[in-house]
Amino acid sequence: MADLFESPPVPDNAPRPLADRLRPRTLAEVIGQQKVIGPEGPLGVMLASHSLGSLVFWGPPGVGKTTIARLLADETDMHFVQISAIFTGVPELRKVFDAAKHRRQNGQGTLLFVDEIHRFNKAQQDGFLPHMEDGTILLVGATTENPSFELNAALLSRAQVLVLERLTLGELELLAQRAEKELARALPLDGPAREALLEMSDGDGRALLNLIEQVAAWKVEGKLGIDQLTTRLMRRAAQHDKSGESHYNLISALHKSVRGSDPDAALYWFARMLEGGEDPRFLARRITRMAVEDIGLADPQAQAVCLQGWETYQRLGSPEGELALAQAVVYLALAPKSNAVYGAYKAARKAAKATGSVSPPKHILNAPTALMKDLGYSDGYSYDHSAEDAFSGQDYFPESMGRTVFYEPVERGFERDLKKRVDYFNNLRAKRQQTKG
Template sequence: MPDLFDTPNAERPASRTRPLADRLRPARLEDVVGQDKVLSPDGPLGAMLASDALSSVIFWGPPGVGKTTIARLLADETDLHFVQISAIFSGVAELKKVFEAARLRQRQGQGTLLFVDEIHRFNKAQQDGFLPYIEDGTILLIGATTENPSFELNAALLSRAQVILLERLSRDSLEGLIKRAEAEIESHLPLDEGGRALLIELSDGDGRALLNLIEQILSWKLTERIGADVLSRRLSQRAAKYDKSGDEHYNLMSALHKCVRGSDPDAALYWTARMLTGGEDPRYLARRITRMAVEDIGLADPQAHRMTLDAWETYERLGSPEGELALAQAVVYLALAPKSNAGYVAYKAAMKAAKKTGSEPPPKHILNAPTSMMKEQGYGAGYTYDHDAEDGFSGQNYFPDAMDREAYYSPVKRGFERELKKRLDYFARLRTERRS
């Protein structure tokens, strides 16, 4: 697989027909760019190598950041036999062959570093199959995944392998990679400053993508430098890394939710745009912002709930892209609305009490008595019709007789809930007066 970065010219084959990414593949760990936090002496891998205590690890990170290259170089650093498989194309039969060959090498005195790309693609039972071979030292496992290991790998495997996060490449790292590519081709790229900046932007933190784009530019055999405008016409925009069923889907929605809760309309609009440009279903966005209106704004601004439903209906009527503007406007409104989760907290508290009290019946005085037998049982006895009471409020008990009165709803002093708090306090005072 392609990867990142400079290998001294003297250590490379002379062939210029090989892909640029392969020609720039590092020959040493110190040549890998963009993962200093992991590879430095204080980093997790650097510390392992310094203490000669390399153990099984899972590399978690986006594509094109060096997972495969680092695994290969670890095998070189430790004199382990390197074996690479992909969980996409491998099954139980191939795994058995890999383990048998590793056992044979172990008897001959050589260890095996097994690199498993897309390890999350193996099901839980297949993941369990690695455990005995890790435990007895038959293999040193290096797994690679773009998905959150906490959700995709089972606990038994995670307990035997350290998860190491590899980050997307920074702009500085990508600029360094461009310079190494230029050293390899012995020429500057035919791009002006704006074109160079756009090239980095289009690579979106992916070193492999950057090198592939560079090769595409070189194939044009330009004789003069071009800028961002020409480059953008010649290169199609790479789709943002956004898996509508994976971690990024939930990460970006979480970011949007917290921006709304934090009253930042600009950041909320940014994450809204990120999801929509990534291909998110606007109906899913509509559903989630409606939930935000109920959970984080609630009765502090009852209009917020209506605003999200209207935006949802507008999208259904207009479709994309016109209807998405209504969703964006609703997001701005939510971000600027007064916030309260008092209703949400009250609901959870009431649910907890309902589960605890089980089948406690309502007090008899608020039960209807349509039959004479029910009247004889005391149903409806002593009920006061609130409209006939002074101030339209009787102050009766409506909780089960065996249950003490509880307070779940505590409105905040923001937005419309300030008025609701006044009403709540008013009724509480009347209730006390009626009972005295």
């Protein structure tokens, strides 16, 4: 039976991209990912103990997911089959499984590499399970999205998730040197331009090799500087998926930098999101949320600054209006911090849920009818403006609940003054209770 999804052989003299020519032939040749493939890494340990199981590689593009999967098949003498979830439907999957069963009957295992595995829906993902369990296939999936959100729990329980990281500048330099050896010539770049080229790849080895291939084809004399390089090459956009893992990672970094009172880090993550194509209106919404969650009444002006920045952006648009949002980010980072109201609100919601439909105390209920008066509604209510200091000190909580403290202001910013007010009314309340006693 002929193998399906097998590419026809490529003639030796056919042109091949640099990335393909430099594809490692052994795991030892792979640059980077030593935490995963090194002797003490999970893959190294599996191979040494001859106990390779199904895997999911999670990481950004161009870090070696496909290459490592192919080399794993070589290391374990398994037949390598590669499919993409984007182009493969249920009929094609059936053919893959049938071919794998035939191979298994002939004594050979199949390592099925599924690129973009998160693109398969739940039913398609479930379709892998019986073939994984009976040993028909050893599944190696690759995804740039967080598997916790994108893959079924049943599939994840049968596969180990390994995180592959973007390549460091040092690792990219090793890759560049390997490319120069293959090309038999050095890149026509001075030191700063060479470093800029590495940074343009944004940790993506495949992207770097594509850029090197372009630069190597230029007919130039001497070495080019940064200005000449950036004029000839478009800088690669930083990775940022506006609905995926990167999106949530960056907004989390921005929020925590603001909470940590670091305006420089906050501006950096704010700029990273804008460079990645994030909608500034989303950022305006989120920084306003930061104002009410992490600053609160320690600086009531913070919320107004955010709303003004948001309105300014709405009027000016991009890029001019983005400066108003940047000002709000800096203001928030330097503002005194308090989550006292945020914590009090959550505690009050929890108490409200726990106490259900308990009624307010009768003395603060209106009594518009005679029957309600007879039932004690409004009986004993004290009008605060008639009391000394315009404060009666009555208990406004349900009788079955008793007085509860939710809001505890901090000794920072404007909440320092609010704490004095809370303490003032607490002292008055205690005096009133003593008088009544």
